[in-house]
Amino acid sequence: MSSSRYKIRLFKDRLFSAFAVLSALIGLSFLLLILFQVCHEGLQALSFDTFTKTTPPPGEKGGLANAMVGSFLLSGLAMLLSVPLGVMAGVYLAEFGRNGKLAMVVAFLNDILLSAPSICFGLFVYEIIVLPTHGFSGYAGAVALAFIAIPVILQTTRDMLTLVPDPLREAASALGAPRWKVVFTVCFRVAKGGIMTGILLSFARIAGETAPLLFTALNNRFWNVSMAEPMPNLPMTIYQLALSPYPDWHELAWAGAMVITLTVLSINVLTRFLTRDPSVNRI
Amino acid sequence: MSSSDQADAVMEIKNLSFFYGDKQVLKSVSLSLFGNGITAIMGPSGCGKSTLLRTLNRIYDLYPEQRAQGQVFFGGENILDPDVDTAWLRRRVGMVFQKPTPFPMSIFDNVAYGLKLYEKMPSSVLAERVEKALRNAALWDEVKDQLRASGQSLSGGQQQRLCIARALAVEPEILLLDEPTSALDPVSTARIEDLIETLKKNYTIVMVTHNLQQAARISDYAAFLYMGQLIEFDAAKKLFESPSHPKTVDYLKGRFG
């Protein structure tokens, strides 16, 4: 009796597996296509000038040096703002607030921030910084990017610390260590691999964000390292170059797209590598 | 115990009750811990043995929903008093847990962890103190060539002795051991039992154990807890050979637990 039922079950199982594999392949092939296209076009456009020259005037050749440096500065300042805030808030939720009311509310709000469209952060910063200061600036851009990174860092810090077993905390406390010392000398040692991963992933995430810069850092065709001025940056530059009618600019846009994609990709690979190292993320 | 013995009690627990939220787990437990001896705490699973130990160094403070009532006198103070400095208390009352809990750092740093909390000392003195603690915990010979290796790379039995060394390093007066051998193989267990016996010369030891043979072998005093109440507390010899309470008799005969 059971053999026919068994066959039906086997058939269902195979069907389901096939469906899952097919979906994965479709998803993956799009990803590979994009990657291939970006690299194919990007490599043709890429030259030494891309890294040394600034964005050209219409119709001329040039590079993306200012945009790269600008992007780096924006993301760097954003990380300087978001790492301490995100990590400390994560510490509060995992170590001190635990299941308290405030912690629950913060965790809930953080979940919302995590999934909020990034353009909202841009608009918000436009309201609170750009309008009052009467100008687009690198500072505003960095703050907008920080808003995107904070929830990610907070979440991973909290998750990683939650994974640290309580007996370890108790053992350190039993020696007389104050709470904050237990967190910084014992819990962080266990969780640091995971927290680093969160930080790097959030860096990768904000390095490619365009929307939050739209109303904040804006963009700048010229060389600029002053955070008080509109800041050149890769995503916005790519966006503007790509929308232009000039073929030279299109080429440059592809080069920029490739630089950004490969940077983000290598950060992701690096984090994978970091988390795989058993000595780093040992629990 | 007669009242004359209480004079040399190192710690005196009086009417101790303990609550996890609304759930009362210890019910008015009174008992004294005597110096330079091993007090075994026995009782069926869930009767409150670990809870009792966890009040004696106030480690339950970490969890806001847990609270203790009653008095525990130690060093002239009621340590349940919220004003008592828990760092002071925990330096004098060390604890080793059921599962080994080496910190994710080197063997040396594990042992030095507690020392560094209390004193600034030159590194040569620190090294001496670490060596002394490791020797006291009978671990020195096995690890002296790999002090920089991770504490987590040791075997389970070695890790537990590392935890004992870590607790001994700050030179406490009382050592609380919560089933220190239950996660270990017989060989490691025997080593740690030997170690505990030598330690009682210098420390007051309180040990929770499920293992009656172990308790009978090494303890000087024994307490039997049942459902949060102290049923019987006496010299170990007396309690094991002629227990006075029928529940203790049943427990020793293995009727529950």
Ligand SMILES: Nc1ncnc2c1ncn2[C@@H]1O[C@H](COP(=O)(O)OP(=O)(O)OP(=O)(O)O)[C@@H](O)[C@H]1O
């Ligand atoms: N964090 C906690 N929250 C609520 N109840 C708890 C908590 N820890 C322990 N209990 C309860 O308190 C009672 C006593 O627990 P305790 O750990 O002291 O028992 P024990 O005698 O050490 O048992 P075992 O021999 O199994 O270790 C048990 O009923 C247990 O369920």
Ligand SMILES: [Mg+2]
């Ligand atoms: Mg227990």
